[in-house]
Amino acid sequence: MKNSLRRAASAAAVLAVAAPVAAIAQSKAPPQNNYPTKPIRLIVAFPAGGSTDIIGRLVGQRLSERLGQQVIIDNRGGAGGMIGTEIAARAAPDGYTLTMGTTSTHVIAPAAFSKVKYDPVKDFAPITLVASTPYLLVVNPSVKASSLKEFVALAKSQPGKLNYASAGAGSTTHLAMEMLKHTAGLDIVHVAYNGNGPAGVAVLGGQVQALFGSMPAVLPQAKAGKLRPLAVGTSKRSPALPDVPTVAESGYPGFEVSLWLGFFAPRGTPAPVINRLHSELVKIVLTPEMKEQLERNGAEPAHNAASIELERLVRTEIDKYSKVLKAANIKLE
Secondary structure, three states: OHHHHHHHHHHHHHHHHHHHHHHHHHHHOOOOOOOOOOOEEEEEOOOOOOHHHHHHHHHHHHHHHHHOOOEEEEEOOOHHHHHHHHHHHOOOOOOOEEEEEEHHHHHHHHHHOOOOOOOOOOOEEEEEEEEEEEEEEEEOOOOOOOOHHHHHHHHHHOOOOOEEEEOOOOOHHHHHHHHHHHHHOOOOEEEEOOOHHHHHHHHHHOOOOEEEEEHHHHHHHHHOOOOEEEEEOOOOOOOOOOOOOEOOOOOOOOOOOEEEEEEEEEOOOOHHHHHHHHHHHHHHHOOHHHHHHHHHOOOEEOOOOOHHHHHHHHHHHHHHHHHHHHHOOOOOO
């Protein structure tokens, strides 16, 4: 009888300890069925005012409305987007830290630099694309060139004298101009800034003469006449500036560079969370309201039917741009 009582007491003690431990473990488990239960941080790896920031805020606001939780934009600019992207890669995989990945952060940087501190495939769970946008070559109005042909002639007449801005070493804005330099045989000097916004300000102020910037960041100034658009980097003209020719039309066939933007979470984020985010984001970009907002900023809505498609895109684009960099003998340190 005493042994039975002892065994019962021991079992009760074990249960008494196990219950709180189980409760703690359950409380630490990533929420799935009721996700989200608190605000979500969206890391934008560039400063405010650039294309990634503009589109991140547009989509983030709609996502907040659909999820019933605030989506907080966390701008972490620097190193062409690599600093913020590394922070996102190391965040807890619980669905409460997301990032806006781009061609710059998830393709160009890994293809161009040997010491990137994150792997765009292994460290991230892809969710979906949300937009794509052309790159637009603009110059300060003081530059005596009203077309790409005239700009090339001007640059060749004074080698090493003209400067161009970029959103950072290794960003797509950097690569776009380096590709143009290689294609057209130009000698112009690179000046790296901390994002599209600061780069655009530098061109507006005349500190540098040119920028091959993403459309949302430079379109308002181009339309207002504060910057002069010379050419778009995509294979087709942009509906936002239908009178501006492409680089290919301007004498350099085959030239194409554009920016895509998509949502990613840290690898290991639960599948139900990824699925919920994918569903909501696709619904957002398919609304007429979001289409109109994106097009007003020179972007087009985009999405993936399945999240794995975005991972395939990243892999394909890394291979593509690695070959472009090698062919153009572009080495970024």
